[in-house]
Amino acid sequence: MESLVAFYLEKVDPCYGFIDRAILEQRVQARWEIGSLAGPYDAVLCGVAALGLLFSQRFVSDIEVDLVESAKRILERSIEGHPGIDIVTGWVLRTAYLRMTASPHVAWMASCTLMHMVEASGIHSAHLSENIPGIQRDSFAAPELCRRLFGVARHLNVWMSFEMGRSRVILQNATHEGPSSRPGDSTAELLSLLPWSESLDPGKDVDLPSLKATLSSVLDRELTIPSTILAHCNLVLCLCRRLRALDYVISGEPLDRILALTARSIRCAQANLDSGSVWHHTANVPFQIVCILLAFDTPSSIAQLGDAIGVLKNAAQLYETDAAREACNTACLLVLLHQKRKEADTKSLSNVLQSYSAAPVAETNTAPYPATDANGLHSWNDSSWLDDLMTDMPNLQGFDIGQILDGNSLWETPAVWPQ
Known part of the structure; x- marks a missing residue:
């Protein structure tokens, strides 16, 4: 048991620190000890041990299943009475475990039950939490433990509800x-995101600004652990999905910061796999x-796809679950569909150039621009001239066609071009 507690304290407690x-x-x-009697805290011990096993081995063992079921029986019996701090802690542990192992529906149902147990216990209210059974006033538990339990419970319920649209x-x-x-301990920094998360409730209308x-x-x-x-x-x-739903195009510095975060997150996901x-x-x-x-x-953004797919592939190979394989296969399918669309666009552009070209380029042509026909039209079939042009004018490598399309750019009218 001591080794499982050590795994729990090393892997889980830094993020979900409510014990x-x-x-x-x-x-x-x-x-x-001899003569020790069973009690509500057994649900906590079983939950800690189950999470310790989950984070210390690749596959579920019979012992882990027995621990989860034992905690479940204790917690379900507690519904009949007034829950104390030990029962609420056991429900948080169970919900966190199901979040990582069970179906979204089962985990969401557990999170809803957890929130009702929180309300019944009174830990969500400062004046009610003074009379909760099981709190030891000489520990950090008194107000701080209540804040942490309530915060993690809200975090679990909010995100599972939003992800399922419930x-x-x-x-x-x-x-x-x-x-x-x-x-x-990083629990405080995790829960600091909660007000922003709750503001994204699908039932609320949030404007673009x-x-x-x-x-x-x-x-x-700035968060610190993976x-x-x-x-x-x-x-x-x-937030990106909500902005895109409002037809807002993210660009410039915000896009750069988002891509920096996604790149860092991909590395963190791989670090989690390695450790x-x-x-979830x-x-x-x-x-x-x-x-x-x-x-x-x-x-x-396209340059990061390889690393992201690589993490999904590693997760599927490591844990060999249907969910991990489905995530990897679906991601690869999305990339394939994107590639097909790009290929179709490329073909359309090629057709435009072929229809525009009146004659093939002579092999002896060494001009910096494509050869022209009798009407003065350039032939765009051969792009070798472009390589020479890029060498002669390296600034073109950073050319952004968006400058032409941006009404606020220097390309707007000849009158505002620099002299």
Whole structure:
């Protein structure tokens, strides 16, 4: 049990830090003493052990299944009474486990039950949390543990609800602020994204200026560990989709910052695979990155596709699950369809040049421009002249046709061209 607790504290607790480590270690030791009786905290011990196994081995074992089922039985019996802090903690652990292992529907149902247990316990309200059974006032638990439990519960319910397009559970009279930061703990930085996440509720109408301001604010955030960086990227990708739904084209500095974040997130996903950290974002976010890179359709975005697909392929090979294989296969199919569209565009452009050309280019032509026919029309069949032109005029390599199309550029009218 000590080794499983160590795995949990190393892999899970830095991101989902809602358990008092000192109390956990004390309860682990006390549980195996002679005469120790079963109690609500057993759900916490089973949940910690199950997550420890999940993060320490590639495949599910019978012991892991037994631990999950044992915790489930304890938690389901708790619905009949007033839940204490141990039961709420057990529900958070169960929901986090299902988020990584179960179907979206099962995990979402667990997150909704968790939120109702939070409300029944009172940890969401400062004046109610003073009377919660099981809180030890001499630990960091008193107000801080309640803030962390409530924050992680909201985080899980909000994102699972949004991803499935279903309603989230909103608790009235919630008065807790965000948790405080602790050395070696990233829970506070993860939960700092929660207000922006909740503002993207599909039931709310958010205008374009607000979305642009939110995107800028979210991009300004700096997160530190792979799991929270992937959560950060997930939020940014959601904002990108909302902006595209309003026909807003992201370009310039915001696009560069987004692509920098996607590149960093791809590396974080691979780091999670290398370390055996099976966070749900490890395959989910790279798949979404593939989609948004194809939607951006710029040289910089297309250049990242290989790394993103590589992470999905590695995840499918490592965990051998249907979901991982489907994500990889679907991403490859999207890239193939994008390639086919590009090839069709290339063919159309080639047809234009062929129809425009009146005569083939002479092999002896060495002029810097294509040969012309009797009517003075250039032949564009041979593009070798373009290579020579690019050598003679290297500035053309950075030429952006968007300058011609941009009404605010120097290409607008000859009158504003520089002298």
